Amino acid sequence: MFRSDPLTDDHQQPTMRDAFAAHAADLLDADPRTAVVLADISADRFRAAAAIHPHRVINVGIREQLMIGVAGGLALAGMRPIAHTYAPFLVERAFEQVKLDFEHQGTSGVLVSVGASYDWAEGSFTHFSPRDVALFDTLPGWRVFVPGHAAEVPALLDRAVDSDQGAYLRLSLRHNAVPHGDADDTLTVLRSGTRATVVAVGPVLDNVLAATAGVDVTIAYTNTPRPLDSTGLRHLAALTGDTVVMVEPYLEGTSDWLITRALADRPHRLLSIGVGRDELRRYGTAAQHERLHGLDPDGIAARIRRFLDPADA
Amino acid sequence: MMPGMTATFEEARELARRTVVDARYPHISTYTLDAIWVLYDRVLRVDPESLDDPARDRFLLSKGHGPSAFYAVLAAKGFIPVAWLDTVAALESPLGSHPDATLVPGAEISSGSLGHGLPLGVGVALGLRATRYADAQVYVLIGDAELDEGSNHEAMAYAGAIGLANLNVVVADNASATHGWPGGIASRFEVHGWAAATADMGDHDALHAAFTAPHHDRPQVTVAAVRH
Numbered sequence: 001m002f003r004s005d006p007l008t009d010d011h012q013q014p015t016m017r018d019a020f021a022a023h024a025a026d027l028l029d030a031d032p033r034t035a036v037v038l039a040d041i042s043a044d045r046f047r048a049a050a051a052i053h054p055h056r057v058i059n060v061g062i063r064e065q066l067m068i069g070v071a072g073g074l075a076l077a078g079m080r081p082i083a084h085t086y087a088p089f090l091v092e093r094a095f096e097q098v099k100l101d102f103e104h105q106g107t108s109g110v111l112v113s114v115g116a117s118y119d120w121a122e123g124s125f126t127h128f129s130p131r132d133v134a135l136f137d138t139l140p141g142w143r144v145f146v147p148g149h150a151a152e153v154p155a156l157l158d159r160a161v162d163s164d165q166g167a168y169l170r171l172s173l174r175h176n177a178v179p180h181g182d183a184d185d186t187l188t189v190l191r192s193g194t195r196a197t198v199v200a201v202g203p204v205l206d207n208v209l210a211a212t213a214g215v216d217v218t219i220a221y222t223n224t225p226r227p228l229d230s231t232g233l234r235h236l237a238a239l240t241g242d243t244v245v246m247v248e249p250y251l252e253g254t255s256d257w258l259i260t261r262a263l264a265d266r267p268h269r270l271l272s273i274g275v276g277r278d279e280l281r282r283y284g285t286a287a288q289h290e291r292l293h294g295l296d297p298d299g300i301a302a303r304i305r306r307f308l309d310p311a312d313a
Numbered sequence: 314m315m316p317g318m319t320a321t322f323e324e325a326r327e328l329a330r331r332t333v334v335d336a337r338y339p340h341i342s343t344y345t346l347d348a349i350w351v352l353y354d355r356v357l358r359v360d361p362e363s364l365d366d367p368a369r370d371r372f373l374l375s376k377g378h379g380p381s382a383f384y385a386v387l388a389a390k391g392f393i394p395v396a397w398l399d400t401v402a403a404l405e406s407p408l409g410s411h412p413d414a415t416l417v418p419g420a421e422i423s424s425g426s427l428g429h430g431l432p433l434g435v436g437v438a439l440g441l442r443a444t445r446y447a448d449a450q451v452y453v454l455i456g457d458a459e460l461d462e463g464s465n466h467e468a469m470a471y472a473g474a475i476g477l478a479n480l481n482v483v484v485a486d487n488a489s490a491t492h493g494w495p496g497g498i499a500s501r502f503e504v505h506g507w508a509a510a511t512a513d514m515g516d517h518d519a520l521h522a523a524f525t526a527p528h529h530d531r532p533q534v535t536v537a538a539v540r541h
Contacts, residue, residue, distance in 0.1 A: 061471060070433075076437050077439075081436075096426065097432070105423055
């Protein structure tokens with residue numbers, strides 16, 4: 001059977017997308033400055049909100065350049081736009097619009113994606129966007145939110161909408177068993193150790209916890225990788241021999257430049273674990289892709305072991 | 314002239330010639346002057362004192378390449394000091410070869426990369442509608458070659474489909490599109506439900522009539538043809 005939705009081996013109910021749509025509808029009710037801009041994706045989830053707010057739920061059809069331009073125009077008119085579609089179409093397809101239609105105009109907006117790095121594995125590479133956060137790192141001032149659980153989404157959306165900066169909220173079907181994170185930009189320490197500080201971003205946390213059971217490391221969580229809590233990272237790293245492991249659910253090494261900068265004045269070691277650069281040309285499930293990229297518990301454990309104890313490997 | 318002073322068209326034309334910022338494209342910089350002048354002189358409800366008024370009309374210069382005519386009209390109408398025109402594109406000048414909305418009072422958008430102004434204009438028009446300033450009009454000036462950019466066609470189709478009546482487009486048509494527009498430019502808007510008019514760029518009364526023709530339930534385009 002051909003399915004247009006991801007295989008359901010690992011769905012959380014409600015999904016982050018459900019949580020986003022529900023909370024965005026609340027924001028439309030509460031704040032007349034907000035508007036949601038869609039390009040058909042998720043339009044069904046905003047049907048009720050569109051009936052109540054016909055001028056502030058805007059579906060432009062399958063036109064992503066226009067979607068970003070319209071969001072930029074709404075911001076020029078004093079509104080707080082929330083544009084939403086699949087990550088590669090939101091970020092990569094119209095990236096010049098992302099670059100020019102907000103910050104270059106002296107405005108900002110909120111972009112909310114689904115699909116993440118390989119959520120719809122059956123759909124394959126056209127619907128994967130592991131490079132999105134790296135692209136936002138080329139632009140000044142964008143905040144990036146990567147929730148690890150649907151229950152983290154409403155507070156992050158509030159922070160994105162309340163901010164006067166550009167904000168990117170990266171939703172995924174990958175998720176942790178329970179929500180984590182503090183209501184600010186700081187790293188949340190879940191466990192303290194001495195040999196390394198392992199930072200887990202969003203939905204990779206449970207795999208990191210499983211991979212490091214019995215290993216003497218600090219585990220720190222964030223669903224707010226931009227701005228990265230470099231002060232907190234410096235503090236934690238100092239307690240673990242300036243040894244850092246960064247585990248990210250997007251392109252491996254995306255945060256290297258920030259970690260290197262944060263620790264530039266101290267000799268340090270850094271291991272980056274994330275989504276590989278190569279196109280795999282595989283289908284299957286998201287969990288299987290996680291394994292292929294070494295982001296499953298076994299893969300993460302093996303790389304951390306080699307990093308900390310190369311002689312034993 | 315002092316800020317706030319209202320110049321004549323002839324004076325504005327002299328200012329435009331004085332501010333040709335890119336010697337490679339002198340004509341590109343000034344051929345839009347008539348349309349921009351008529352808008353600011355006779356159509357737009359905006360002045361230097363109302364730049365923060367949410368109910369003001371908006372002019373979006375999408376064709377930001379060659380902005381001399383735009384700068385000249387802003388100076389002639391008192392939005393910017395005339396003296397700024399003498400240092401265009403210098404390091405410390407707020408006026409560059411492409412306008413920056415954060416630096417130029419009266420510039421509603423930063424432009425220079427083609428194909429951004431019309432989608433932004435659709436968003437501004439939607440925003441005005443959503444914030445109950447639907448009477449405020451949005452005018453976007455694009456070039457006929459700029460129409461090559463596909464983003465314009467996304468905007469044309471969508472704005473027509475929803476009948477975005479506070480959106481107005483001026484196409485400065487100097488027949489510069491490399492592959493042309495067989496069948497004309499206006500028809501490409503009309504097929505999406507727009508009201509369309511064609512006027513001679515030099516005929517200010519015809520431009521004024523086209524810019525102000527009623528279009529209560531649909532967006533409007535004026536194709537302003539430039540005579541060579």
